[in-house]
Amino acid sequence: MTSDIAAFLTIDGIATGAIYVLIALGIVLIFTVTRVIFVPFGDIAAFTALSLAALEMKQLPGTVGLVAVLAVLATLVETASLLRAGKARQIPHALLFYLVLPMIPVALVWFAAGGDIPLPLRIVLALALILPIAPLLDRLVFRPIADGTVLLLLTVSVALHFALVGLGLLFFGPEGVRTEALTDAVWIVGGIPIGGQSILIVVAAIVFSGLLFAFFGFTLAGKSLHATAVNRTGARLMGIRPERTGTIAYLLGSLLAGVSGILIAPVNTMFYDSGFLLGLKAFVGAIIGGLVSFPVTAIGSLCVGILESFAAFQSSAFKEVIVFSILIPVLLWRSYTSAHREEDIDE
Template sequence: MSIETMLILAVDGIANGAIYVLVALGIVLIFSVTRVVFVPFGDIAAFTALSLAAIQAHQVPGTVWLVAVLAAAAVLIEAVRLVRAGQPGKILPFAAVYFVLPVLPAAFVFFFAGVDWPPVIEIALAFFLVLPLGPLLYRLAFRPIANAPVLVLLIVAVALHFALAGLGLLFFGPEGFRTEPFTREFLNLGGVIVSVQAILVVLASVLFSILLFVFFDRTLTGKALRATAVNQIGARIVGIRPSRTSGIAFLLASGLGAVAGILIGPITSIYYDSGFLFGLKAFVGAIVGGLVSYPLTAAGAILVGLLESYASFWNSAFKEVVIFGVLIPVLVWRSLGSPDEDDLEEDE
């Protein structure tokens, strides 16, 4: 392998890893706040890419109907609960947040699907169409069992993935789609041909990662999320509602997944079931960070992208084996670095 080939593969790996960074950060965010290993995270990214491809083809994406049904179900269930609790006056504010806001972009996409919009508008429509999926899924599937064991939450998350994958097949069919690239230009950097598209992907990932850091470090809501992640009981004592912070965590993570879907759409063909493998690779990066550390998670996601690039060049049939094989030494390292149960009992 020549130096030039190594550099080209490194650029490609960093570009893919930059996308995995966004998904991995979202997985860590949701898990740290809610204890949910959100398996369908990759499906949100895939739905964004497929919805954008449908919008660019002047078609109505099936995501419109998914958002509308989930929003209606959330309002109906909450309305029944509020009526039983003797608080019918709270139904309208809830409906404004969980029905009107999600359905507005869905209705806009439905009625103006045939319009030839500029690329920026098409991307914005796909983003805001998919953005409510995270909070709606949390409200319907996870909030009612928020205090359940982690294993139960994981089982529900896996069931949601299979449901979304089936709906993806129904909405978009078995064919793969690619979205229009942001640019088709190339740069010659020291003899290495680099796609401007790859540079934009990396820059976008860095930008959103910085915005996430600023949100956690500089805003009151971000600090509330951090407090909930550290100690839910303590957060509740000081007036922070874990249910609200959990909803915000799913909203932010859904936004990161949507951005990841927009970025990966022009790079590779996306199928209805691509989200699972995509999310699983990002999960490897999250495991490197111990599902706690955001910097280590980002580094792990970049490592996954590089491993995927070089493994594909070596033997594409074994690239997943190489990527997921990284989990073994990481898990062994994590287990050796964690205290034994006997030690914890002695400390108690």
């Protein structure tokens, strides 16, 4: 391997790792606040890419129906819950959040599909359509079992992933798609070509990581999420509702997943089930960060991307094995360095 090839593989790995950074940060964010290992995170990223491709081909994305059905079901569940709790006055607020707001992008995409839509507007519509999916899934699937064990939440999360994969096949079919590149620019640095799309991916990862840092450090909502992550019972005693912070975490997670899907679609062929490997590789980065540390998660995700790039060069048939094999020493190290205790149970 020459130095030029090594440099090219490193640049490619950094770009790929930047995608994993966005997904891994979302996984860690949702887990620290809700204790849910959100396995369908990669599926949401894939659905964003496929929805954008459908708009590009002047077709109606299948996610329109998914969001509409989820919105109706979540509204019915929330309304019934409020009536049982004697909080009928909050029903209009529930209708606004769970029905009206999600249906706005559904209506916009419905009317816009089939027309000549400029690329920036297509991206906005795809992101707006995807944004409600995670919060709606939270209300329907995870909130009723929020006090369950982490193992139960993980089992349900895996089952939800398989359900979404089946729906993805129904909505988008088995064909792979690529979307229009966000930029065709290419720069030559030290004799190595660097695509503008790769630079855009890395810049997006840096920007969104910085925004997350600012959100947690300087906003009241961010500090509420941090308090819930540190101690759910203490957060409740201070007047912070874990349900509300969980909704914010899922909204931010949907945004990160959507941005990841938009960025990766022009450089990777996306299929209905591509989200699984995306999420799994990002999960390796999240495990390196112990599912708690955002900076270590970001560094770990970049390392996963670089390792994958070099592994694909050496042996493309075994690149997945090489990438996932690093989980073994990481888990062993975490096991030996972490204190073992029974899971806290909120009374």
